[in-house]
Amino acid sequence: MINLNRKIGFFSLRVWGLILNFIGNALAIYGAIGFISDGSRFPVLIIGLVLTVSCIVILAKP
Amino acid sequence: MEALDLWILPSPLERYIYTGLSWGWGKKHESLARFDVFTGLFLSYVIVNYLVIGVFAGTLHKLGTHPETAPELARALMPLLGQTWSQVLFYIGFLAVPVTTTIGMSLACAIAIHEAFGWKPDVNTWRWRVCALLPQIGFLAVWYPRPVWLVITIGAFSSLTNNIVGWSFYILFNDKRVLGRYKNRSYLWNPGILIQITLINCIAIIYVFNRLGWWIK
Numbered sequence: 490m491i492n493l494n495r496k497i498g499f500f501s502l503r504v505w506g507l508i509l510n511f512i513g514n515a516l517a518i519y520g521a522i523g524f525i526s527d528g529s530r531f532p533v534l535i536i537g538l539v540l541t542v543s544c545i546v547i548l549a550k551p
Numbered sequence: 552m553e554a555l556d557l558w559i560l561p562s563p564l565e566r567y568i569y570t571g572l573s574w575g576w577g578k579k580h581e582s583l584a585r586f587d588v589f590t591g592l593f594l595s596y597v598i599v600n601y602l603v604i605g606v607f608a609g610t611l612h613k614l615g616t617h618p619e620t621a622p623e624l625a626r627a628l629m630p631l632l633g634q635t636w637s638q639v640l641f642y643i644g645f646l647a648v649p650v651t652t653t654i655g656m657s658l659a660c661a662i663a664i665h666e667a668f669g670w671k672p673d674v675n676t677w678r679w680r681v682c683a684l685l686p687q688i689g690f691l692a693v694w695y696p697r698p699v700w701l702v703i704t705i706g707a708f709s710s711l712t713n714n715i716v717g718w719s720f721y722i723l724f725n726d727k728r729v730l731g732r733y734k735n736r737s738y739l740w741n742p743g744i745l746i747q748i749t750l751i752n753c754i755a756i757i758y759v760f761n762r763l764g765w766w767i768k
Contacts, residue, residue: 493725494725494727503721503722503725504718504722507718507721507722507748510745510748510749510752511714511752511756514749514752514753514756515752515756518753518756518757518760519760519765522760522765522766522767525767526767541749544745545742545745545746545749546742548721548741548745549738549741549742549745550738550741551725551734551735551736551737551738551740551741
């Protein structure tokens with residue numbers, strides 16, 4: 490099991506997870522904008538969504 | 552979304568962990584705290600807010616107006632309530648802010664700053680008074696020609712910074728050094744906060760994308 494309180498660099502894994510989640514959110518929205526506008530950036534949308542869901546599942550551990 | 556943020560993120564910490572512990576509350580008071588959070592925050596913030604927003608949007612949308620000053624806003628309610636009562640209700644609403652939210656916000660600010668710096672809270676000191684007055688920036692509207700835009704500007708700033716608050720609460724709820732035995736141990740609460748954090752992240756990201764002109768045209 491991952492110890493989310495372990496420090497790596499400046500922050501704990503929990504904080505790095507939140508930063509990664511934020512990047513995933515931004516990618517998902519950026520991908521969604523392209524996909525809705527002209528059908529482009531579908532891979533970006535999928536990467537963003539997978540990153541977001543993975544972060545939520547991993548960070549859910551108390 | 553703002554209403555949900557206000558309810559989900561700070562409610563257990565503010566209402567139970569911080570205030571409760573300082574009053575000597577224990578495990579037997581937890582059910583009272585939950586009832587308080589539900590009736591005091593969920594009903595007022597989520598349900599009533601949505602009703603007010605819905606009614607207001609419905610009224611203004613039908614009229615096709617975009618009021619920018621207080622008298623214009625009061626006038627926009629006229630078709631619904633009549634000339635006198637629209638003004639009475641509008642100004643009661645304006646009065647409700649200083650007698651409820653503003654006081655709570657000031658106290659929360661003073662408590663938070665004293666707690667952060669390890670100062671002993673004493674309401675008779677100038678330090679307490681200054682800390683309590685720090686968030687009171689509403690007076691700036693006096694010099695601003697279109698006060699409603701000040702609300703919009705503050706709202707935009709809030710959209711950009713709300714996710715930082717969400718992140719902080721998530722980290723705090725899972726910090727054993729700070730909360731001890733009150734640290735979050737639930738596998739349900741964390742996903743709830745994380746979904747909420749994701750939503751408020753999205754609000755900030757959409758706001759920035761909008762400014763950059765990357766939003767759907």
